[in-house]
Amino acid sequence: MALAATQVSDTKSESAVAKTASSELIACPNCDWLYQARIPEEGGRAVCKRCHTVLITTRQEAGIRILALGLAITILVAAAVFFPFLQISAAGIGNRASLLDIATSFRSGALVLVSAATVMLIVLVPLVRTLLLCYVLGPIVFGRRPAPHARIAFRTAQELKPWAMTEVFAIGCAVALAKVTDLARLEFGPAFWMFALLSVFVVIHDAYVCSWSIWKSLEDAE
Amino acid sequence: MTTAKEAGLVACRSCASVWPVAQEHCDRCGARLVSRHETSLQQVMAWWAAGLICYIPANMYPMLVTETLTSTQRNTIVGGAFEIAHHGEYGIAAIVLIASVLIPISKFMAIAYLCLSVHRHSAQSALGRQRLYEVIEFVGRWSMIDVFVVAILSSLVQLSVVASIHPGPASLTFALSVIFTMLSARSFDTRLIWDRSDCNNNELTEAA
Incomplete structure (x- = not known):
């Protein structure tokens, strides 16, 4: 269930990552895994693939x-x-x-x-x-x-x-x-x-x- | 497919944003940035030891002193739970025993296990240990129940000579023990579990 709702994608390559520390990147606070942040649909949530920590939740209003x-x-x-x-x-x-x-x-x-x-x-x-x-x-x-x-x-x-x-x-x-x-x-x-x-x-x-x-x-x- | 550390970056644990490794403070939320808390385990064990030291008198001294017309009764944590069970309130007695005995003791064991496993580069599942950590962090605060019960009773049951309840010394040491173990769990840097685990690859294929 939680995994199905995952909306964060893994960073494609290290070169893209190393360019700048942009606000587009998000790192799991619990396991340090790096993602390209993408905001999930309303009511959905983005879950870390490695440690299953909920990174982003969106709720209406x-x-x-x-x-x-x-x-x-x-x-x-x-x-x-x-x-x-x-x-x-x-x-x-x-x-x-x-x-x-x-x-x-x-x-x-x-x-x-x-x-x-x-x-x-x-x-x-x-x-x-x-x-x-x-x-x-x-x-x-x-x-x-x-x-x-x-x-x-x-x-x-x-x-x-x-x-x-x-x-x-x-x-x-x-x-x-x-x-x-x-x-x-x-x-x-x-x-x-x-x-x-x-x-x-x-x-x-x-x-x-x-x-x-x-x-x-x-x-x-x- | 990498961690922030391997990419030469440092992640902010407070707001999840990512910065160059040399940066000291997060530009987004202002928190101090540390790639890995190298002294994390020492901090954890220091709070852990303080919690354990306080937990011993918390169980030996009375938590509640009940004075009635005829008698004065001093109850320790476990004694109080048995007293409740004696009145037939088994559910409540179970809550007290779980919150004041089972949770603290399993918390002491779990924190020690997590520290040892990180220190020894354990091959145990990192995900399992992460889960264990989350459970510890979640249940820790529930141990405060008994302290709150003492607070409620000693303010409420003040019926001059008929009955009065006073807090015993154990209420202080028990509260301290709970606070210290919460601080202990919070000082633990969970990223160490993942760094030093050898089974990263397994979990990745599982998640893919």
């Missing part, structure tokens, strides 16, 4: 969809941070926690580091990444010149990708529920459902981001 999802993610993160996330009650005593409380729950000594890491991984990194992508893609989608420092912004967004752990946190909630079932009664707050939706949006959002296409359009727009 990816730019505007990334922007729309980015906006939705920003709103959901902001809301999910402040509304109560989970509520608990036992023996007449109750407690509710927002994402902010959860992220700052390690209060003593070195455990503050864990707290900082949690805030980063589940709130800050996904939010910053989304905002950076909007910043980079906004002007391009609307046919303007790229924003200042758009390249650094996009590179940072791509570097942050593995550190955005929204969906991991969602599974963590399920485990937390199971752990306290015999201790107290747990209920979901409104922010929990926002967060569940958020996890889905983040995954779709990532699927639309094709690094090569965005670099290309950044370059073309300048």
Whole structure:
């Protein structure tokens, strides 16, 4: 399947390659194989023949969809941070926690580091990444010149990708529920459902981001 | 039919563009250009060792301290999973065990194997090893589940004397262990797998 969709052709000869490092060439970041870049048809993808890494994906109106999802993610993160996330009650005593409380729950000594890491991984990194992508893609989608420092912004967004752990946190909630079932009664707050939706949006959002296409359009727009 | 290196070029790992080998920074995205990270394996093993060192106390010290009216309970990672299983939630217990024990341990073994295989110019299939690397990179972050569970529980279960949960020291070392192994996997230059594999030709005919 993946191979059938391959649209990159091998470079014909070394002499053609050695002439200049033109933007027409594309090298697989994982195995260094060199190709003459050819943009696949809409909805198709270009796959490295040697290591099967996806090099280019094209989706209809990816730019505007990334922007729309980015906006939705920003709103959901902001809301999910402040509304109560989970509520608990036992023996007449109750407690509710927002994402902010959860992220700052390690209060003593070195455990503050864990707290900082949690805030980063589940709130800050996904939010910053989304905002950076909007910043980079906004002007391009609307046919303007790229924003200042758009390249650094996009590179940072791509570097942050593995550190955005929204969906991991969602599974963590399920485990937390199971752990306290015999201790107290747990209920979901409104922010929990926002967060569940958020996890889905983040995954779709990532699927639309094709690094090569965005670099290309950044370059073309300048 | 060649690699960027053999063509006298250097590829940018951040944006896949190609430049003359002497160039230091990518003109398209600004990333530093390195044809092959020669010290990649040392970096990988350094992070790997740091991760392994942190993983040991992460399993010996309690992850969660649960205080109720009558008792104080300290649970390690594995102890906590058995506790959940004891309540009949086998699926959840399995998630915890997979995320906090199976994934980290197989990750330690897989990274060590990949480094050794590159170092010894292994004849194992390069494609297979590339796949293994991709799996490691994908599953690594899922180990953070247990840290997040501790964060959720210790902020939520604060019911004065009835019940309260506090994070134990293992939550710090475990989080560090996960972060170090993620950094370890990310420092690995997968192009080394392909450079030093003898089976390039086989794969080419397969792909043609």
